[in-house]
Amino acid sequence: SQTIHQWPATLVQPVGSPLSLECTVEGTSNPNLYWYRQAAGRGLQLLFYSVGIGQISSEVPQNLSASRPQDRQFILSSKKLLLSDSGFYLCAWSPPDSHSGNTIYFGEGSWLTVV
Amino acid sequence: GEDVEQSLFLSVREGDSSVINCTYTDSSSTYLYWYKQEPGAGLQLLTYIFSNMDMKQDQRLTVLLNKKDKHLSLRIADTQTGDSAIYFCAETPRGGSASKIIFGSGTRLSIRP
Numbered sequence: 001s002q003t004i005h006q007w008p009a010t011l012v013q014p015v016g017s018p019l020s021l022e023c024t025v026e027g028t029s030n031p032n033l034y035w036y037r038q039a040a041g042r043g044l045q046l047l048f049y050s051v052g053i054g055q056i057s058s059e060v061p062q063n064l065s066a067s068r069p070q071d072r073q074f075i076l077s078s079k080k081l082l083l084s085d086s087g088f089y090l091c092a093w094s095p096p097d098s099h100s101g102n103t104i105y106f107g108e109g110s111w112l113t114v115v
Numbered sequence: 116g117e118d119v120e121q122s123l124f125l126s127v128r129e130g131d132s133s134v135i136n137c138t139y140t141d142s143s144s145t146y147l148y149w150y151k152q153e154p155g156a157g158l159q160l161l162t163y164i165f166s167n168m169d170m171k172q173d174q175r176l177t178v179l180l181n182k183k184d185k186h187l188s189l190r191i192a193d194t195q196t197g198d199s200a201i202y203f204c205a206e207t208p209r210g211g212s213a214s215k216i217i218f219g220s221g222t223r224l225s226i227r228p
Contacts, residue, residue, distance in 0.1 A: 044158075044203070090157055091121035104146070104155035104216055 002027035006107035012113055017089040019064075020079040021110050023091030026072065031093040033074040034104065035066055038088040051076060051096075086114045119219040121204050126225045133191040135222045137204030140185065145181060149189045150203040152221065158203060161189070163187050 006023040009067045013019060013103050035047045048066035056066050063082060066077045074091060091107040121137045139147070145166050151156040164171045164178045164187075171178045177190040187206075191198055201221040208215055 044218040092158075103160060103163060104145075104152075106159065109155070109158045111155070 002105065004091060004093055004105060004107040006089075006110055008110060009108065010111045011113070013081050015082060015083055016080045019026040019041075019076070019081050019085070019112070020112065021076040021089055021091075021112075023074045023076075023107060024072055025074075025093045028072070028093070030071060030096045031113055032096060033068060034094070035074065035076045036090040036092060036106075038109075039086075044090070048076070052115070062064065081112075081114045083114050086111075086112055117205055119204055119217050121202075121219040121222045123220065124223050124225070126227060127194050128227045129196060131194055133189075133194045133198065133224055135191075135202050135204075135224065136190045137187040137219055138185055138189065139204070139206045139217070141154075141206060141208050141217070141225075142182075142185065143208050145208040146207045147187050147204040148186075148203075148207075149176075149221075150205060150218075151219060152201040152203065154200075160179065161202075178219075191224075194226055199224060199226050 003026045010103055032051050034049045037042045037043050037047055047064060048056055048058055050056050051066045053071055064076060064078050089110045089112060092104045094104045118140045119137060123165045126134060127133045146163055148163040152158045162173055162176055162178055164180055169180055175192045185193050187204055189197045201223050203221045204219040205216050
């Protein structure tokens with residue numbers, strides 16, 4: 001069965017410091033990978049998605065970036081965090097084809113607090 | 116553009132039925148989903164329905180789809196304290212990749228004793 005893991009689960013970082021959140025998926029090949037952000041009391045905002053190694057699409061302008069160095073690894077980064085980057089970050093994956101209903105499966109999330 | 120809307124809060128008494136409503140704008144939607152998010156956790160897929168279906172039932176969960184009104188609902192029978200969570204409605208347009216899944220803002224369900 002497929003599993004998704006992301007870490008760290010909780011992070012407190014000062015303003016201006018770098019960020020690296022990592023996500024890996026097991027049990028599937030060539031998944032679509034996603035990073036979402038959920039600000040407090042708000043819905044989900046798609047930040048990045050990737051359909052393959054080295055292929056990253058950005059949905060919103062921001063000081064965050066994403067990379068996919070391996071097929072099942074997705075990394076969310078920032079060189080200098082802003083206070084507004086605080087939130088709950090969710091990694092997710094979906095099967096590479098559309099026949100399964102485009103269902104997205106989420107990791108457990110990472111709480112980021114920028115202080 | 117596409118949009119998915121849901122009310123932010125719902126409070127029900129334990130043992131009663133909960134009905135969470137959602138409206139969407141994209142008439143070409145092929146799949147509609149309900150996700151559950153417990154406090155501090157990721158989203159868990161509860162159920163989904165194809166757009167050519169009107170109803171889907173899975174144990175205590177019943178999903179109703181009214182394509183004419185673009186209205187989706189999730190009914191939870193015999194609501195329990197463990198059902199306390201945020202419930203997200205989502206839809207994906209016809210032919211769209213999963214990156215085009217649109218999520219609502221979530222409905223926070225709270226249970227009264």
